[in-house]
Amino acid sequence: MKPRINTMGELSVAIGVSRPTLSRFFQDPSRVKAATVKRIEEGLERVEYVPNFFATRMNRKSTDIIGVIIPYLNDLFFNKLLESIEFAAMEAGMTVITLCSHSDPAIEARAAETFMSMNVDGAVVMPLGDHSDQKVHFRLKSRLPFVLVDSRPNTMPNVDYVGTNHVQSTGLITEYLCRVGAPPVFLAMPRGTNFNALERENAYILKSKELGFAPEIIGTEMLQDNWHFEDHGEAALGAEFAQGRLMDRSILCANDRVAVGAIRAAARHGLVPGSSTKGGLRIAGHDENPLCPYLNPALTTVAQNTDAIGKKAVSRLLQIIRGNVEDDTPEITLFDGYLKLRESA
Amino acid sequence: MKPRINTMGELSVAIGVSRPTLSRFFQDPSRVKAATVKRIEEGLERVEYVPNFFATRMNRKSTDIIGVIIPYLNDLFFNKLLESIEFAAMEAGMTVITLCSHSDPAIEARAAETFMSMNVDGAVVMPLGDHSDQKVHFRLKSRLPFVLVDSRPNTMPNVDYVGTNHVQSTGLITEYLCRVGAPPVFLAMPRGTNFNALERENAYILKSKELGFAPEIIGTEMLQDNWHFEDHGEAALGAEFAQGRLMDRSILCANDRVAVGAIRAAARHGLVPGSSTKGGLRIAGHDENPLCPYLNPALTTVAQNTDAIGKKAVSRLLQIIRGNVEDDTPEITLFDGYLKLRESA
DNA sequence: TCCTCCCTTTTACACGTGTAAAGCGTGCCG
């Protein structure tokens, strides 16, 4: 076992280089002459030393940390977004610390406090649908560079935001469904749960006017008492099928998890949604949840460009952090969705 | 806006309470007289102050942080495990910091260094199947309380470990499949990728000897060049179906993600695996991935007790941290799996 | 009125590293 060394001071006597030089070395080796770098690196080979994370961050003007808040862990879509954010931040040399709200506004609030107490350089927040405490977001915004991602309360128009253009994305899939069959019915989320679902619903109505068909919307009420989107989709569409309705229609779901439930409802009624069957049931979703290709039938959907969203969120944050902003006008960036045609529609 | 205060020193003059008393208050209000607590709390109402996370952790003997390493983000099973760990740690008053390996041993190694530099009280690691650099785990183990979770290299028998008893769990589903139909074929993972899959394969062979049938194993070779377990399952079973084989057998898959692919392969060949069809194709998995109930058909599987595993990992870690261990014998805890009977088998 | 106990304040030092300023040694150039 190598001898263990706890402080930079001990290390400096152990390898015969002054402490300030070591400090510069650990921050950026190029600030130290090559020969000295070699001597330090050889010394580190013979010894067990790790600089103290807290001590280093306490004194730097910048902590090089980006805090990310994710709403819950049981949804691969958010994990994909998180992955994209983490890679973008890694590339920029930032350390990412992720905290999860676990569907609880109180936990989200605590996470925000933790980030403030850490003096993170900036924060990326994916909110809890309608359930976030907006005071928490305002507080974060007032204290540090802050970007909202994925969804946005309509009461916060003055915050940097990166997301999907739901008018475009929902319009795209609506047009597609009209092109290959009868105009779709919209399977919504219950009221008061999810900004994105409501935006898509409105985009669907808009597109229906443009194309000249009468919008039909189901699933606006909560039939289930739990919070699983899949169960909501299954219950809402199942109720229609039970009355013999909609069995040969196109169903556009507010998101993929609702669509998963819709497909289950179809299976229970002996129906197989599909693009190949002429004039039959079709089901489409929204988001491109990673499990879409593996469903039976594989789910046709509109992909959100999670890669672009994550990259943009990080680059915008860095722009604010580094002060490369002429004015403090918040920037709203919306990426287009793109069709993912599979078996279900 | 409330006036912003940056240090405990400023706060102490602002509300007229000495700094050491404030320090005690923030660590544990019960160590301060009730009247003083009230005065401090009233003061905090009028002022904007957050204690510095780094400064507090630097000087305490204990950082109250548990570090968790998760192998990748695109698998809900690990997220479920993480959720259980986070709740258990939260209940114990610990802060959890999670870092993701993103399938890359180098990133995993960096995460381990980060935890060591943070002086976390302990670390929970879910390894990268066969791909973790074991030196990293040994290094962590030598420096701090350390528990391995979910999977374990056979070269690390002397480390605390919490997981599932695969002999029991695989035996259970094997027995079930034998009870309701012909003895199952085992759909394995390619060699050199996954300790758990191999353990289950061995458990299957063991049980086949006990029940007196000849084990049949497919999928030990990698047909796909990518790393998606689902694609492996689809390719391996699809190759059998293409030859007209196994179309009326029970298929026991090494895990649920492989089973997802197996179900896809069945669908492509016009087969519907199911428990209801007499003598027909059956497909079963292992793990109870959260998406199992939403597949078509819903996947029969053996659930790992993720809740118990997460709780035990945290409680064992706390036991080591608090020194409540008589000797340093590593503790191996294996929980039983339990059947989740659904449509597919 | 005095004593005692409890909680607070005061004072001082500690944690491990960042960072600025001044002094020193070395090698290069003319």
Place this chain on the structure above:
DNA sequence: CGGCACGCTTTACACGTGTAAAAGGGAGGA
């Protein structure tokens, strides 16, 4: 050989909080 620039060392102070020891103050009891 003298001068200069560069990079290192030395020295000193800073960050924000933990923590220990000693001194102070107020309430309660005798």
